[in-house]
Amino acid sequence: MELAAPLLLPTRRGVDRDDDGGGASKAKKYHLQRDGEQLKNTWVDSMFIVVANVVGIGVLGLAHAFATLGWVYVVLFIVILCHMLCRWGILCLGGTLAGSLYSGLLMTRMKCRVPHAVAYADLGYEAFGNLGKAFVTLFGYTYITGVCFSFQLTASLFLKELTNGLCFVYCAILVAAVVLPLAQYRNFAEMNGIAVVGALSILVPVLLILVDIVWMGRVQPAAAAAATTSWGNHAPFDTSVVACMDVIFAMAGHVFFVEIMSEMHNPSDFTKSLVAATSLFAIVYFVMAVVGYAALGAAVATPITDNLANAVTRRWCAAFILCHIVVAYVMAVMVLARAVEQRVFHRAAEQSKHASVANRVSWLAITASIVVASFLVSNVLPFVNDLLGFVGAISGVTTTFVFPFLFAPVLLGNELTSLHARALQAVAILSSLVAVVGVTSSVHRMAHSYQTRAPFSC
Known part of the structure; x- marks a missing residue:
C-alpha cells in the first residue's frame, strides 16, 4: 500500500514542465489560494503568524531549563546568539536558535525551488519520494497533534490561575468551548487579525514578569531564599535531557512553515518574516532565560509565572498568556483539520465563507474530534514540563x-x-541521536510523574 501524505494539492516529482505551452497557466495556478482566490499574505502577515506560533509557552520554561543545565549552557546560548547572523552557526552543536533560523531559511529556499509544495510532506516527496513523504507525514502531524495536546493543557493551567483555582477539569472544558468556535477558520489568511493579537499578547506578560521580578523584586519567598546560580549541572540525566528538549520545543514550529509560505503572494519574502520573527523572539528568549535564572536561581519554576508573589500580576500574566495560547492552539487545530479533511474526504481546503453546509458540518466534526482528543489527553498527562519535552524530542527535533x-x-x-x-547531513544524524535520547528520557520522566498527580484530578 502506498503511503500518501495529507497534501492539499497533488504532489509531483520535480518542477512541472509543460510541453504544449501551458506552463504559464500552471504557474498562475500556484499563485492561487487552495480555493481559487488570489494569494494575499505579505511577509509582515507571515511574521505575525510565525511569532504567534513559535513564541509561546516554551519561553516560560527557558529559565527553569537553564537552572537545570547551569550557566555553561547559558554562556553557550549567548555565544550562539552573537553568531546568529552567520549561516555557518549550524556547525555549533548547541546552536538551537541559530540552527532553527538556518533551518527555516533552508525551507524557504526549498519552497522556492518546489513552488507547488503546499505542505511540509511535499518537500519530503520531492527529495526522497514516498518514503520521504511518509516520514514527514508521520513526524510532522505527530508534532502538530502533540502541540494541540500541550496547548490544551497549558491553556487550562493558566485559566486555573486566572480563576483562582477552579478545578482543572472544568478549566479544560472551558478552554475547549472557546477554541472550537474559533477553529472554524480554514486557512492562515483568515487568521491575520488574531495572529497579531496572539503575537502581541505574549510580549505583555514578558514585560510584567521582568518588572515584577527584576525591578520590583516581588517573588515567592522560597525563590528569594534560594536565588543562587551554578556553573555546573547537578540535575539527574533525565531531568537535564528534558530541559534540553524544552529549549528545542521553544525553537520549533517549522512544520507550519511550508503551509504559511503557500498562502503568501511571494514565498521568497518568507526570509524577511523569519529574520524579523527570530530577531524578536531571540531577544525575548534571551532576556527571559538569562535574567530569570540570574534573578531566581535554582528555585525558578516552570512556568516562570509561578515565581510571582503578586497575585494580581500573576492573573494579568495568565490572561495574556491564555490569549496567546488560544490563538496558537486554533492555528494548530486548523492545520491538522485541513490535513484530515483532505485525507478523509479527498477534497481541497476552502475558505470558511465559501464552504457549503455539508463541508461546514464535516469541518466542525473534524475540529471537534481534535479538541475533544486534546481535552482527554491533557487530563491523562497533566504534566506540562514533561509533555513539552516529549513533543520536542519526538517531533520537534526531527x-x-x-x-x-x-x-x-x-x-x-x-x-x-x-x-x-x-555538514548538513552530519547535523541531521546528530539531531536524530538527540531525538532518541530525548524521547527515552521524557517517557521515563512522565512515567514517574504519575506518582505526584492522578489523571482527571482538579
Whole structure:
C-alpha cells in the first residue's frame, strides 16, 4: 500500500514542465489560494503568524531549563546568539536558535525551488519520494497533534490561575468551548487579525514578569531564599535531557512553515518574516532565560509565572498568556483539520465563507474530534514540563533539525558545496541521536510523574 501524505494539492516529482505551452497557466495556478482566490499574505502577515506560533509557552520554561543545565549552557546560548547572523552557526552543536533560523531559511529556499509544495510532506516527496513523504507525514502531524495536546493543557493551567483555582477539569472544558468556535477558520489568511493579537499578547506578560521580578523584586519567598546560580549541572540525566528538549520545543514550529509560505503572494519574502520573527523572539528568549535564572536561581519554576508573589500580576500574566495560547492552539487545530479533511474526504481546503453546509458540518466534526482528543489527553498527562519535552524530542527535533538538513542537499544540490552538504547531513544524524535520547528520557520522566498527580484530578 502506498503511503500518501495529507497534501492539499497533488504532489509531483520535480518542477512541472509543460510541453504544449501551458506552463504559464500552471504557474498562475500556484499563485492561487487552495480555493481559487488570489494569494494575499505579505511577509509582515507571515511574521505575525510565525511569532504567534513559535513564541509561546516554551519561553516560560527557558529559565527553569537553564537552572537545570547551569550557566555553561547559558554562556553557550549567548555565544550562539552573537553568531546568529552567520549561516555557518549550524556547525555549533548547541546552536538551537541559530540552527532553527538556518533551518527555516533552508525551507524557504526549498519552497522556492518546489513552488507547488503546499505542505511540509511535499518537500519530503520531492527529495526522497514516498518514503520521504511518509516520514514527514508521520513526524510532522505527530508534532502538530502533540502541540494541540500541550496547548490544551497549558491553556487550562493558566485559566486555573486566572480563576483562582477552579478545578482543572472544568478549566479544560472551558478552554475547549472557546477554541472550537474559533477553529472554524480554514486557512492562515483568515487568521491575520488574531495572529497579531496572539503575537502581541505574549510580549505583555514578558514585560510584567521582568518588572515584577527584576525591578520590583516581588517573588515567592522560597525563590528569594534560594536565588543562587551554578556553573555546573547537578540535575539527574533525565531531568537535564528534558530541559534540553524544552529549549528545542521553544525553537520549533517549522512544520507550519511550508503551509504559511503557500498562502503568501511571494514565498521568497518568507526570509524577511523569519529574520524579523527570530530577531524578536531571540531577544525575548534571551532576556527571559538569562535574567530569570540570574534573578531566581535554582528555585525558578516552570512556568516562570509561578515565581510571582503578586497575585494580581500573576492573573494579568495568565490572561495574556491564555490569549496567546488560544490563538496558537486554533492555528494548530486548523492545520491538522485541513490535513484530515483532505485525507478523509479527498477534497481541497476552502475558505470558511465559501464552504457549503455539508463541508461546514464535516469541518466542525473534524475540529471537534481534535479538541475533544486534546481535552482527554491533557487530563491523562497533566504534566506540562514533561509533555513539552516529549513533543520536542519526538517531533520537534526531527521537523526542525533533521528533515530540512536532509532534504536541502537533494533539493538544493547545485547551490551547495560538497562540504556544506555533508555538514548538513552530519547535523541531521546528530539531531536524530538527540531525538532518541530525548524521547527515552521524557517517557521515563512522565512515567514517574504519575506518582505526584492522578489523571482527571482538579
